Amino acid sequence: MSTRIETRFAACATEGRAALVTFITAGDPDFETSLALLKALPAAGADVIELGVPFTDPMADGPAIQAAGLRALKAGQTLRKTLDMVRAFRQGDAATPIVLMGYYNPIYIYGVDRFLVDAKSAGVDGLIVVDLPPEEDNELCLPALLAGLDFIRLATPTTDDKRLPAVLANTAGFVYYVSITGITGSATPDPNLVGQAVSRIKRHTALPVAVGFGVKTPEQAAAIAAGADGVVVGSALIDALRATLDAEDRATPATVPAVTRLVSQLSEAVRGVRRQAAE
Amino acid sequence: MNAPNSFRTGPDENGHFGIFGGRFVAETLMPLILDLEAAYNEAKADPAYKAEMDAGLKHYVGRPSPLYFAERLTEHLREGAGPGKNGEKLGAKIYFKREELNHTGSHKVNNVLGQILLARRMGKKRIIAETGAGQHGVATATLCARYGLECVVYMGAVDVARQAPNVFRMKMLGATVVPVQSGARTLKDAMNEALRDWVTNVHDTFYCIGTVAGPHPYPAMVRDFQSVIGVETRTQMLEAEGRLPDSLVACIGGGSNAMGLFHPFLDDPSVKIYGVEAAGHGIPTGEHAASLTGGRPGVLHGNRTYLLMDDDGQIAEAHSISAGLDYPGIGPEHSWLHDIGRATYISATDAEALEAFQLVAKLEGIIPALEPAHALAKVAELAPTFPQDHLMVVNLSGRGDKDIPQVAEILGTRI
Numbered sequence: 001m002s003t004r005i006e007t008r009f010a011a012c013a014t015e016g017r018a019a020l021v022t023f024i025t026a027g028d029p030d031f032e033t034s035l036a037l038l039k040a041l042p043a044a045g046a047d048v049i050e051l052g053v054p055f056t057d058p059m060a061d062g063p064a065i066q067a068a069g070l071r072a073l074k075a076g077q078t079l080r081k082t083l084d085m086v087r088a089f090r091q092g093d094a095a096t097p098i099v100l101m102g103y104y105n106p107i108y109i110y111g112v113d114r115f116l117v118d119a120k121s122a123g124v125d126g127l128i129v130v131d132l133p134p135e136e137d138n139e140l141c142l143p144a145l146l147a148g149l150d151f152i153r154l155a156t157p158t159t160d161d162k163r164l165p166a167v168l169a170n171t172a173g174f175v176y177y178v179s180i181t182g183i184t185g186s187a188t189p190d191p192n193l194v195g196q197a198v199s200r201i202k203r204h205t206a207l208p209v210a211v212g213f214g215v216k217t218p219e220q221a222a223a224i225a226a227g228a229d230g231v232v233v234g235s236a237l238i239d240a241l242r243a244t245l246d247a248e249d250r251a252t253p254a255t256v257p258a259v260t261r262l263v264s265q266l267s268e269a270v271r272g273v274r275r276q277a278a279e
Numbered sequence: 280m281n282a283p284n285s286f287r288t289g290p291d292e293n294g295h296f297g298i299f300g301g302r303f304v305a306e307t308l309m310p311l312i313l314d315l316e317a318a319y320n321e322a323k324a325d326p327a328y329k330a331e332m333d334a335g336l337k338h339y340v341g342r343p344s345p346l347y348f349a350e351r352l353t354e355h356l357r358e359g360a361g362p363g364k365n366g367e368k369l370g371a372k373i374y375f376k377r378e379e380l381n382h383t384g385s386h387k388v389n390n391v392l393g394q395i396l397l398a399r400r401m402g403k404k405r406i407i408a409e410t411g412a413g414q415h416g417v418a419t420a421t422l423c424a425r426y427g428l429e430c431v432v433y434m435g436a437v438d439v440a441r442q443a444p445n446v447f448r449m450k451m452l453g454a455t456v457v458p459v460q461s462g463a464r465t466l467k468d469a470m471n472e473a474l475r476d477w478v479t480n481v482h483d484t485f486y487c488i489g490t491v492a493g494p495h496p497y498p499a500m501v502r503d504f505q506s507v508i509g510v511e512t513r514t515q516m517l518e519a520e521g522r523l524p525d526s527l528v529a530c531i532g533g534g535s536n537a538m539g540l541f542h543p544f545l546d547d548p549s550v551k552i553y554g555v556e557a558a559g560h561g562i563p564t565g566e567h568a569a570s571l572t573g574g575r576p577g578v579l580h581g582n583r584t585y586l587l588m589d590d591d592g593q594i595a596e597a598h599s600i601s602a603g604l605d606y607p608g609i610g611p612e613h614s615w616l617h618d619i620g621r622a623t624y625i626s627a628t629d630a631e632a633l634e635a636f637q638l639v640a641k642l643e644g645i646i647p648a649l650e651p652a653h654a655l656a657k658v659a660e661l662a663p664t665f666p667q668d669h670l671m672v673v674n675l676s677g678r679g680d681k682d683i684p685q686v687a688e689i690l691g692t693r694i
Contacts, residue, residue, distance in 0.1 A: 054593075055592075055593065056462065056593045056594040057462065057467065057468075057471050057579060057580075057594050058471075059305070059471045059474040059475060059478075059580070060305045060307075060474075060475070060478060062475075063461070066461055066462075070462075073593060078591040079591055079592070080591075103578075104303060104578045105577045105578045105579060105586075105588070105592040105594070106591055106592035106593070107592070108577060108578055108592065109577060109588065109590070109591065109592030110591075110592065130305050131303040131304055131305060131578065131581070132303065133302065133303075133304060133305070133306050133309045134309075135293065135301075135302045135309065136301060136302065136303060153306070154305065154306045154307075155306065156305075156306050156307040157307075157481075158306075158307050158308075158309075158310045158311065158481055159306060159309075159310065160310065163309075163310060167306065178306070178307060181307055181478060181479060181480075181481045181482075182478060182479040183475045183478060183479065186479065187479075
């Protein structure tokens, strides 16, 4: 049986285009607004959703996602509530893949076995855990695969051909190519270099390759979409959300529409680009 | 858990001390820490590296640091000690390992020298570091000046404010000090920011971690560099007393001065080992930095270790009067020694440390840093419980000059 992630990337490939992968932080700026936004993303054009699990010490994230995590934590978000959010989303959407993205400690403290059962039953499809490289696969990656959850690995510009097979070995769902050396939402990737990197990765795997970190505008998304199976946008959505908050960082009526508007523009841009001859 | 044949063989090839340690870092950094491990293993086996290290420790750092008999502190604590069970006189004989006499004023320089010489071998031109009290930052800035390397030091904005003398020293030495405004704005956030820098500047940058924490190989490498403390202590005590010490006491933030003193003695069962964490306002208040006493195992900054956190796995803010101990984690090897029971971990409050700070200044003419003042506070409790022929070594890991403005303010003196 195909997973939601496989089905969705295959559908986009059939349309001859890249998938739009959108990232929001669960619980930012509060549970209700975040859930409303999550529910609105597919209609706005999100093909795959990455849901950020807030953590106090997000060492791979730039200022935008750091601040989003702190807003969510301040509003009382927990890993349990993030799973509740996915469960609520699944009641109205059985098709859009949801990938939880975050750091290991909240999962470790929740308890790996219990977490995998609860995440699977809530309707989570995959996990991206930034601080679990292949060297630590026994911690969560292998148990997740056994539990039927994709473990999506980050490949980076520092992942050379020698190391790539180890990085890809237990990766499932898709490969997330980090387009820059840096933190989320910082430098702007060079589409030519990204295209070469994606080709290099695809020589080692049949999995779709999505590209993220630093993609902010519809134009940049379109440029990346020409050479990848998916484009990930995160910090730009968080920035759009933050711009609508009041002085106390509370949501306003403009919050959800501001984010979905940008998602629509990104989606239009990505759909407007035919994938260059695949592989 | 079965006791191993030796306590000194860790970590294993994946950087684990029991369940602790490991390499919990982003993929971008993985190739870098594998390179670092290979370069360190190569350097360790190279006599030229050892010779360079030995020369630097002797002529630049000023080693060996003395092992000093603290006669008046010993007498003072003996006066307050009651008689033992059989009427014998109590009060251990106390020695200070004088790490505060090192160039830059603390033990931190031992490790920095090792890492900077390694960075030079690896051809890295830019050095980054995190710092809490500023001692590691000063040591790093110093050696970068000595070797003509660019130096960027990340320091929590709260610590920048309370350790102004060290901030100025770093700037004098040519370093760029970046005040970190994210999170709690203390040591853990400085470490996050240093990791973010490293992830961004992978090609030319060497991350000089200041304590026995972080991803493998840092905990083992920093321990190796700091072990000179314990190795010297062993020789010096044999010279002074003709035998090994009976106990060792050291303060613990990340735990590098403690691990440096402890490690060479781990396989000597007669040597009792005490690590002293910062209890801040007191463990029951929740405002402390005692990861082993008040925390539980978790994953942060590249390793699994005891951490202060809430039930959702969110890292808690530590509290200590001492910026150098104000960290919600501890080196993974300490977590392991704690779990297997080879070392005993206790804690001292802000108030106890402040009292010991003043006591040792008046009795010995040595103003200790607030960090080792925590160890001294527990020496004042432990020494009176041991017989007079008990030899106790406390690591005087840093000098208190940097703390003078802060202590003066707490004591209500305007300077």
